[in-house]
Amino acid sequence: MLLSLIVFMPLVSAILISLLPKENWIRPTALFLGLAQFVVSLVLFAQYDPSTPALQLVEFVPWVPALGVSYFLGIDGISFWLVLLTTFLLPVVILGSWTAIDKKPKGFHIALFVLQTAMLGSFVAMDLVLFYVFFELSLVPMYFIVGIWGGTRRIYATTKFFIYTMLGSLLMLLAIIYLMFTAQEVLPAKQMTANILELYKLDIPFIAGQFLNPQTLLFFAFSVAFAIKVPMFPFHTWLPDAHVEAPTPGSVVLAGVMLKMGSYGFLRFVIPLFPEASEHYAWVFLFLGVVGIIYGALVAMVQPDVKKLVAYSSVSHMGYVMMGLFALNTYGVTGSIYQMLNHGISTGALFLLVGMIYERTHSREIEKYGGLAKVLPIFTILFFIVTLSSIAVPMTNGFVGEFLILLGAFEASMFFGSLAVIGVVLGAVYMLWMFKRMFFGEEGELVSDKKHPLHDLSLREMVVMAPLIVLIFWMGLLPNQFLQYSKVSVEHLVSTKDAYQLSIHTPQPESDAQLAFGMKFFKSVAQAPEAK
Amino acid sequence: MTTPLVSLKDMLVVAPMFALLFMSLIPVMIKVFNGNKEPKPFVTVVYALLGVIVAGGLTASLAGMKHVAFSESIVFDGMAVWGSLLVLISGGFSLMLAYDHVETDGRQFSEQCFLMLGSMIGMLIVVMSNDLIVTFLGIEMMSLCLYILVAMSREHTLSKEAAFKYFVLGSFASAVFLYGIALLYGTVGSTQNPVVTAKVAELLANHNQLFYLGLAMVIIGFAFKVSIFPFHAWTPDVYQGASTPITAFMATAVKAATFIAILRLFQHADPATRSSFLAEPKFLSVLSWLAVLSMLLGNVAAVMQNNFKRILAYSSISHSGYLLVGVITAGFAERIESSLAATTVVLFYLFSYTLMTLGAFSLIGILEKQVGHSLTVDDLKGLASRSPVLAGALAIIMFSLAGVPPTIGFFAKFSLFGAAIEQNLYWLAFWGVMTSVVAVFYYLRPVVAMYMAEASETLVLRPAVLTRMTLVLTAIATIIFGLASSPVLEFVSESVLTRL
Structure with a gap:
């Protein structure tokens, strides 16, 4: 439950903030909630075992079973620090924007906390569709942060930012759907799945030197989406606009965390899913x-x-x-x-x-x-x-x-x-x-x-x-x-x-009983299709 | 043979239509027997909504039944249930909008409700029709009521122009449709959907030119009703000219009913083979182009508009394109299961589209000051500070139309493109995605105006309680059914399976 708590605590905080009656309560409350979610995320140090590459603190609940989409969270060494960086920067940003954001502080802090949920979610989501949902959701609050609290050319900048990023990610969506169907055809379960651990098992055909083959096309569809987010030359043109127009806290979160969602995507999805194309x-x-x-x-x-x-x-x-x-x-x-x-x-x-x-x-x-x-x-x-x-x-x-x-x-x-x-x-x-x-x-x-x-x-x-x-x-x-x-x-x-x-780390018997229950549940669900 | 011409079960199937008819007559009767004095609009709308609710209840209680009635001219199956519910939902909400509409001054409201319910009866006929002639009757019944409804917006020249345009073009399309049916009857020997679909393969193999022509004409007739490119030209003008509740009604219910009729025409004749129309590469490529061009034209033209109703009109053209992609997928799929899955997706998409469009039009209803005042995007400026709830609801709906997760709009597009990719229709999915990016631009404009621009003038918000309720309900529904899309999809797919 720890990862869900980390991901959704900011969302609950956003709701709490929206209920605050007085404007001068907002900043202290937000700071307190920001610090609280950072402290909660520090529990990761106690629960995380750095000696294994396996996925840890796993949570698995089917979401849209017909499409093989599930609520599947997990953390490993690749995402560990990014999660902590995200939770660490939030209180810093809140305190840093104490006086900079003078209009509509309530809306600003709500957007900030919703953004936090989206970013944390995309770092721990181990289901491609769930990842996509969080990845896209992160656009919306940032769109408002730049558009409402930004500088003079804020509307141009924020619209450019939104459309640019959406262009990339929609291509990725097509690639995700394709992968899910490939999984249905190839994998022994004969069922659509967006579970990234299952998709890692795919061996997608690759022909070196040719462009029109599945792996190359998928590789570039994913790469463009993440390259825009990173942003990598020549897809970087939205970044200076967005940064200059964004308010200071927006810039900090944008540079500090959101760009990492792109490079994280390369590391988590592109390289392991399309190894031959990545190398080529x-x-x-x-x-x-x-x-x-x-x-x-x-x-x-x-x-x-x-x-x-x-x-x-x-x-x-x-x-x-x-x-x-x-x-x-x-x-x-x-x-x-x-x-x-x-x-x-x-x-x-x-x-x-x-x-x-x-x-x-x-x-x-x-x-x-x-x-x-x-x-x-x-x-x-x-x-x-x-x-x-x-x-x-x-x-x-x-x-x-x-x-x-x-x-x-x-x-x-x-x-x-x-x-x-x-x-x-x-x-x-x-x-x-x-x-x-x-x-x-x-x-x-x-x-x-x-x-x-x-x-x-x-x-x-x-x-x-x-x-x-x-x-x-x-x-x-x-x-x-x-x-x-x-x-x-x-x-x-x-x-x-x-x-x-990537295997799933089975916690030692002495560890949290609830987690063990979750593991048992996951296994029963994961094995269900094979039993049929 | 002593089978009665009409059995009790037959009557049960059409009971919802009678419920609508009965309830629609009450206010008009009150008016007639009361010395032509208009009953209170509230009384009228209560009767009309009661009719819709009773019809909806009857339809829902018959769900799961499969019955072919009235000498095989009416078929009641899962698709009919879901289609009827869509029509009734959008009709019910449109009635609520109509009650709040600025123009409702108690002079002709009972007639308006009567016509709206009459149009809904036509739609229910379209949804359940098993025979092209019956489809034609249903479409005519639905359209005739709509022509008058569009023209009824008084003291406003645009509405007369719109009604006339809609009437002339619509009659022309109906004539083409009817002619197409005649040609089909001449070549097939029957106008019943299953018979036609069963004979398609044979006739296409013989290159029967008359059959080609007839089929093309039928498709043109349908394409006009759902404003598929290049038969879309009336849409922006009519949407703008008609009063907002009627526009909302046309944009949602007509589309839902007609798309179900199209699906019936494209259904599999034989579970073992793909729908024969689309096995013919000519039909496949023509229809694919129509879908692509509808998506392109709708989205690109919407970018250049400033009038909110025209934006939504072009957006509805593009959504017809997306829906056509789903229909093509359903017809093209080789296995019957995939075809039914694609049908499910189309029905789900129609549901999401209905919710979002109703919400968007209800906001126009709240802000409209007088009939014919064309609401522009700039008029929304400063709404966020005036009414955060309404602005938030519209923002959710706009993001859903743009397909941003976790709203229902995202899951509808996701499953739609998914179905297309499963059938290797990459080209269609690619264009769908590309045009969605264009669409993001104009769906964001209202959000920009509401949240990011300085208010230029003080907004006048009408009290319109029912309309506000519609907006907030649809916005909540887009989120809830987005997060929990699984139950809806399952329900739809079960109801589609009863067709087998």
Whole structure:
């Protein structure tokens, strides 16, 4: 029941918030509920066994039996940290948007909590249709967050975001239906199923070099959906628009978690379901990953708007993630998972910091700043730490991720690996250049404005940043404490990806009795069709 | 042979129609015997709704029965039950909308209800018909009532234009339909659906040109009624011109009834083979193109509209395209089980479409200030702050129309494309998906206007209690039947199975 609790607690919280009578109760209640769901998710550490690649904490209830669709949740090393990242960022975001969201706070927090359910659901759903439902559901609250609380071009941005993502995912829907029918024909149960563990058993015909064969087509249908979400060059154009127009908390959740739904999709579905096609077309993704790294960095370099700069840096960073995934070796994949977390933390932190300065000056133009270091010392220090993390300086989290990804990339292809190294340099260039222009040198017009003196960070803002800063160093200095939870699953995936199977972890007898009952139930259901 | 011409069971089958007829006559009679003084609209609507409820109850209580009545001209099976219920649901809600409509001032409401119930009787005949001539009678009965209903919206020139357009084009389509039946009778020797379907293979193998022509004409007649491209041109004008409750009624009930008649024509003659029409590649490709073009034209044209009713009109054209994909799948499927599964999907899709469309039109009903005031998307601005409940309900319905999970609209599309893919009709499924993406754009526009735009003027919300109830009920139903689509699907598929 733990996973259901984690997934649906935010939804219940959203209902609770909608019942609050007074506006000034909303933020404290939301913060409390956000912290509560984070604490509940910490129980995962006690229940999760990192020594096995099998699926854990499984819940299985048939949903639409005629189509083989079920409510099937499970967690393994691939999704473990993403779930925790999601639950961790929510209270941070709520506290970070304490003053930024001044209109309709109730609706905003409801949208935020519903979004949380959708995102958590897509990380733990082990049924393709259930995953699709959560995946699509996440669009709706984000659509409202950008559209209602966004900037001036918010409607353009949010409509583009919605339609772009929907285009990709509908193609995936066709592919999902096709897979379900293939399962009906091929698998011994002779029944339609969307159960991902069953679908892993499929051996989908693949012809190298030809486009019109099932595996290639399915591979690209899934890939386009996730590549838009990641977003991978050349599908990234919705991202800068959405980020610039989104309110700060929206940007944080978008960059921090929603983009990971794309890269997670590659790892959970694309690579294990279509191993031959993944291997055959890996070069496409390595290439586009590198292009994304370099292109994102170059475009970020010339941005006059600091939020847009961070948005393009996202394109660049997600390029690393894609490279790591399609290096298809342990280093690369591990690095990718790590980089997903890093990106969530450091880009999230950058967006929060940009939001903080925007709240003070109502401008994001780099030109208008300069000399901030003298006026806002604490802000400068925090910004500097996050910048270092973003450009992957050793001892910060970014270094571990990028280093592992580059190791993997070199192992997969010397050529693309060396190109990616150029991206590392460029990344340092645009971030440090931006930092120099904003924090040193002549005082800009906004900084020297005597009528509106700038105040350094308040206690609330420091509390928001503190956990992020701590994590940046923690993950940079002690990566093994984090990696040990995903290690077995990644190794299992990489070593057996051609015939990937995921079993269900049977808990020890001394563990939770309810869970054991659930397992028994699952087994009886899973075996029922064979008995006929 | 001493079988009576009409048995008691026969009468039982048509009892719902008599219930409707009886109840529709009461208000008119009251008016006649009361010196042509209109009874209170509330009294009228209560009688009419009572008729609908009794008819629905009778139909539901007969569910599970299979009976061929009146010299095999009427067939009562699971599809008829489900079709009748759809017609009655949308008719009942449309009556509620009509009661709240701005125009209802107590002068002609009893006649309006009479005509609406009369039209529903026609639809029930269409749904149960086993014979093309009876189908024709039903369609004419339904359409004649509708022509008058469209024209009844007084003091409004658009409605006259719409009624005239609908009448002229509709009569033309009926004539083509009837001519088609005549040709079929000439070649087949019967107008009964099972006989026609049984003979198709043979006649097609002989390349009987008259048969081709007759069949094409029958299909054109149907296509006009459900506004399939290129017979859709009347739809936006008529939808805009007719008063909103009538539009809602036309958009939902007519479509449900006619699509069931189409399904009957395409059913399998023999469980062992596929429906013979679609075994002929010419018919398959023509119908597929009609479906694709309906989806394309409906969705693309809707993007360019600003009038909310016209948007919904084009959206209904595109939904006809999606439904036609389902019909093609049902006819094309080789095994009878797959065909019945596809039929189930079509019926489920009709159910979801009825719910969503009724909801969308009821919102128009609430915001309409006077007859003929064409509600644009911009008029919705600021609704979210004025009435969060209504805005939320419409948003749910719009997301459902766009096919966003977990609403019923998603599951309807999901099962529809699923059925098409199972029969390897990838091309149709692909176009269905692509056009759905286009559709997202215009379904989101009302949501943008309600939630994200600044209110330009103060909205006037009419009290219209029954209409509000319809909107909220349909919105809740789209979510509930979305999350629990399994029971509905099972119910429909069981009722379809009684056809065997």
